[in-house]
Amino acid sequence: MDDRGTELAAPTELQEITSRISDLSKWREIFSFRGLEFNSTPHQQGQSSAGRGPAGAGQSPGPAQPPATVPRPLVLPRGVSLDTATRLQELLFRNSPPVFSREWAAAHFSFHPPHSHLAYGLQTGQGGTRAILAAVQAHITTHLLFTRETESTHLERLCRLGPGEQGQALATALAETLWAAGGGGRAVVCLVTAPVTTMAPEGYRASSFTERLQLFEFLEKAAAQGFICDHINSFKGKGNHGVILFLYSLLFSRTLERLQEDLGDTVPLLNVSSGNVTCTEVGSAMCLKHSGFIIPTYDLGKKYHLLINPMGKEAVLSLLLTGRAIPGALGGGRGPEPGAGDGEAGAQRGPVGFLRWERAPLERQVSPALRTPRLPVWLCSVSGRHSVLFGTDSRLLSDWKSERIFHLYFYSGQREQTRTAHLTIDTHSHHWEEARREGPCSPGQRRPALEMAIRTRWPGATVSWNGTDPFF
Template identity: 45%
Template sequence: MDKEVSHEDRGFQEMELDEIARKISDIGKWREIFHFHRLEINSATHQKFQEHHKSTDSGAAGARTPQDKEQGRYPSKVLYSLPAPSVTSKWGSFPVSLAMAMGLRKILFGNTVHIFSHDWKKSCFKFHEPSSDLSYALEMGKGGSRAIQMAVQVHILKYLLFTWSEKGRDFCSLCRTSLGEQREALSAALADTLWTAGERQKVIICVITSETCFPSTGDFEADGLTEQLQLFEFSEKEDAKKFIYDHLQWFTGEGRHGVILFLYSLLLSRTFERLQRDLDISTSHLLQPTGGNFTCGQAILNLILTGRASPHVFNGYQRGNSEALLHGILARSEVGFLQWNKDGSRQQELSQVGSRLKTPKFPIWLCSINRKCSILFSDNKLLLSDWKMEHHFGLYFYSGHPSQKEAACLTIDTHSHHWEEVQQNENCVPERPVEMVIRTKWKDASVKWNGTLPFF
């Protein structure tokens, strides 16, 4: 009996030892997860960073307070600052510098004082449920970040409809987009946008870590985000796409500042020097204060759509009232832009969309309707390459409103005289905003909602 008990005890001991060995083998994995912020940086950058801290600690003219020294690396206390997963070690990276952080603030806000709001910080790129009627579409947030989400959605549609495969796909298959296809489409859309902005030479991708890369100064107030950026540089688009795909949770996860990280990546990929050349006397910075929030100026939308931060939507260059040269769209865009405002009498010539945005290579348009963004698109790649197809055709409309459960299917007739009759009938109220923005491209077109109650 004693021998049997001893045998059982040895068995249990062996099981315990096996369990301990298994846990020890996992230590490396968990150490990587919980110490993700110790990203690999090159020795030169690391040495400069250490020298900077030594010189600061030695008493450089009040650069740090005693309280700062106690806090050491300035851990973030900002809401929504969550740990990000560790980065594959093969990708080299470097921390953001004070000069770069100040440059981002200045090009966005016009100064280094303003910071992003709560709505901006919580915005990310999150799809609707896979294989649902809106499985191809992002859920849209509130405030100024919504315009960026909509502009990225245009590139997602371009990828899913026309570049996913040579044969393309129709609207029905679009509504069956799987989780894997969502991940692939978002990765491709973000990488392609950054690659175009970087003149197809270089991409910078920003992620946020738990450590601050430089101490606060009188000229730069920490926001728990900008001073904690880690930057990854790529000289090949496919490498950037793979990196984004492998770490997509940085852009899709709630609380990880996905929209801001993409915006920062976009600006750094474009470079401050190119951005200054893109802009003109009419636009000194990219975000505009509106109702207590910051909204995207036209230059940001054009940067996402075309790769160049042109402040205007007309073709080429024009002279303004001061005879200064104003910058518009320099080449035909792959995706388009349309706009219509209810108070059309205030629209100036400079706000009229030129043909390079009205007639893009692919039939997808970001629409600014009464200064709110939405999307019109077709699954017919040849729509804009054969004028005969523009006599009678279909468009799909996505507003991004939470109440919209599926895209509205519209039928456009450019040979009907229905619109002229409506204009002559004083009892009719013709100004449905979606129909009006369509008529900025197809004048006098009639629009049928095919059983859907007009909602926009």
């Protein structure tokens, strides 16, 4: 190219660089909210920034990257349209006020102190979010015990966690559930475009922030996990509505269309109530219109609670455990039956199981595939309260000899528990046969509810609490 051609090409290249810098400034503004700081370091798929050192650490200095360099892979967010928000609120609330309670607004993923006896455990608290937190806890336990590489053994794997390991375990559990909800081909992570810096005062109904959601879609599980790990404070931090963001991520990963197919007429997923009284509908509440959404306002002197509709709760738990939001899946209702016996569950068995026991007789039993997961970790629903039961021997459910006398551990998620409960299960003691004619709730047969839940998997087993007073 002659000198004249060079002179003509130079302005073109300069204009291109200027244009790219302009685009970079535009995206910097979009990503400038907390938890989504723009980072000029390329983002490796499946790798969290938690494991990287300062920029340039351990590397020989090289030429500076041009200003137009963009993190790769760059995941461009999309907002939520009014139509999508309306459909989402219909699934969640139907005709109830489309607003989350203060309890839900405050709920986030909070671990016990690092390097403590319960460092692996989320604090599940009370109320409608407990079932979701307990289900995530089951996935966290599975990862820490059976997939994480560490020199620690048994319970040491769980209690020696530092803050970074807690965040990594949470990111892995969230990514696993979102990926399963997406059918093993996609995951959607929901974040908000502005941080929530203050907690709602007592009695205040937190307003909807659906219009501020940004959806980040991933087609590789490792990339989704790395992204969640990089922005884990959006789920762990106080005031960030972490549980709500995860619930939204779960629903969008499944897609609203497939959710509607799964649920059928089982909506809403959430139920607004005050004690035992259902709140009035939107039509009888004073409302304000904000950004295209109807935001009800209430008497601030009253307390309202947001619970999960019983069938909706089963659908949400099914989505967390199986990747499908089918209300009957946990009890063998509308969900697909994996087989007649435990050994026939085959490919239907997931990494986390489910056990349930109620004082009142249940018409539907938990399916064999959920009672016998691939790994010995169960989400337990005991008299309506959710907790996690687990073993540390990965062979427990694959070798019948291991099921004669074995050990299980129990975590309730409540503040009263300071150590993991150690249970010994004996499936070969037959002392109960002496009182076979007595009913399961008769004085001679009455046992702690958790023991009854364990017997739904191992009928007639004896359970020793090893010196701990039964508390569940």
